Amino acid sequence: MTDSAATIDPAVAPRPGSSVTVALCTWNGAAWLPDLLASLVAQDRPPDELVVQDDRSTDATVDLVRAFAEDAPFPVLLEVNDHQVGSTANFELALQRSSGRIVALADQDDVWYPAKLAHLVDLLDQDPILTLVFSDADLLGADGRPIGRRLWDSRGIGRYLRTNEIVPGPMFARRALSTGCTMAVRRRAVDAALPFPTSLEDPVAPMRHDRWLSLVAAAVGTVQAVPEPLLGFRVHPAQQTGVLEPAELRRRRLRAAREAFGPAQESTVREHRVRAEQLAEAARRADLLGDFEEADELEAISRHHRVRADRDAPPGEPPAHDRRRGPLRRLRPLTDRLRRSRRRRRPLGARRDRGEAVTAVRPTRVLAVTDTLEVGGAERVAVDIANSLDRRTHEVAFCATRNDGPLHDVLRDDVAVEVIGRRATWDVAGLVRFARFVRRSDIDVIHTHGRGTMKIVALCRQTGLLDTPHVFHDHYGRLHLDRRAGADLRKAMRIGVDEYLGVDSRLCRWARTAIGMPADRVHLARSGVDLRRFDDVEPVDLRAAFDLQGTEVVLAMVANFRQQKDHPTALRALAELPPDQRRRIGLVFIGSTSAERAFYERCMAMVEALGVGDQVRIAGALDEPLRYLAGADGAFLASKNETGPLVVLEYMASGLPFVASDTGEIMTAVRDLDVGFAPVPRDPHEFAAALQQVLDLGPDGRRAMGDRGRAAARDVFGQELVTRRVEEVYHQLLIRPSDGGPGAGEGPRSAFRRDRGAVG
Incomplete structure (x- = not known):
């Protein structure tokens, strides 16, 4: 069950390709423009249109564009400004004229490699959570020859971008990381960025169009850096920014500021005030679109600039590198003492009750581990797997490392439950209690759900408290914000994880590339649904319960009020419907209103x-x-990002047609099954169109779509199917010969594997 082969569903259809506009701004670029135009024609994926905005060129630039338009294999739309407006305003005009769902920006003096447009557009089409992607570039001399350097490295940002695939908005607030000619941006981010605020062109703290687009795109979606160089970036004396180091750019700005506004102290204060104004405007736009979390982050940085200006303070140095040691290193002296003081353990290949060797006759003892037994996606998956493991070959125990919860009552009666009650991630006493429980229960396989519990087992492995084989089930749901792999996380997974189950193909790719897990130990494990939970369910009359009599279609959205679930997009989609269509719909939000109380109150506003x-x-x-x-x-779901989402399986098992964000492995799998509608996340226009389609289906059409969904839930996502594949992972783990990986050698684990033979 590897990432490439672990598909238990029909072939997954990609999203339909998006229309693409190349937005090109020109000014006296006749010397270089032919090379760029030729490279656009040579693209593996040609654009659907080329929009050219000329800023009153006085050379042959306009004539070159007109001549090119006569034979170009795509439409060329040229407009010449009435007067010179400058680079940033020129790009604003070009973006306003662009009609594509994706817009790629171009500079007149660069050379695009043939795969550039196809690569960037494919990334946006395949991952709907992305709003902007940008790449690295090779540097070319004025003569067009490579000079052996890369754009990112020349600006001192290469190391950061190569280790941080997803770039958060606050990073763009602090410095320029993206270059316009390397980027492709989704239409909704372009719409949010237009019109450009006038403060972008302030001479003290100018913010170019590319940085503004990146800042807004990160506020309303996710920005990804692509380390491959996809174009040649020409360096010559006449270009506007080039590859000057940030310090030199800052010196030039301060010189210009002194000339315009006097002493350096005054210009520094003004710089902070202008930057605060720019960031406040980005925060305002994010807030209007319902992206409250991102808006608050930008507003906090804006407030910082205002405070600095008010204090009349010079710019501070960047924060020093955080040299605090990670928790594993901090705990090493204590864990060394634990290792020396603990009693000698029996080999795992020996039974603890009678000292008899383990044989294949005894069922495999599996321990499922979560933080809590509260209701949640990862906890639900853990409980469903624990309940559906084949009892002829498996004995099951369940451990909640923090606290108990309602899902305790959902577990089968034959599942032994232990609640450790740890108070913090690195609660050493809780760590010892957990290790004692594992040894006392003679567990053969630990199956953790979530990164916190994974780290507990990893620490037990590092300290020698445990040597039990470990399967880590990763449900991490913030891929749209964070795909980093810090040193502590890499160390924990390399030391403490034998098999990795990712609920999303992106997680599997992350485990292989960022962590370095061997490909044969990384498995795609889509979530399943136990259809027995949906038998004999007595329905609630929603029209009577919520005063919706006469409403034609009542939709339910099951999601706690949290930023990730993006209720504002649902509200804005409703508002975009014509009034006569909107009156036909009722939307019932089911979920906690106290999880993020401030977010709930802003949604009600x-x-x-x-x-x-x-x-x-x-x-x-x-x-x-x-x-x-x-x-x-x-049913309805408007999440910004999901790795499941498990609730969509519950919608399908309930026989409901649905509108749900096209994000997560489950949505990828059902995209072509005609069981619901999958608009791009955070796009109220697409959600409104999907709501209209639900209305247009009529009662019979909605019923038929719901029936198809229930059949797909049974045939593709049935819990028994999913659990059988998890059992295969256990089996392969226990019979795999020692290969020098974690636990190899003549220690307890190698003895365990040697003695087990065939399992299950």
């Missing part, structure tokens, strides 16, 4: 501001959400 109060109802947290799903006509 949005309901009033958008005028959708007649359509929206709040059910709050419910003990039996399946009864409410059974009483709905359809």
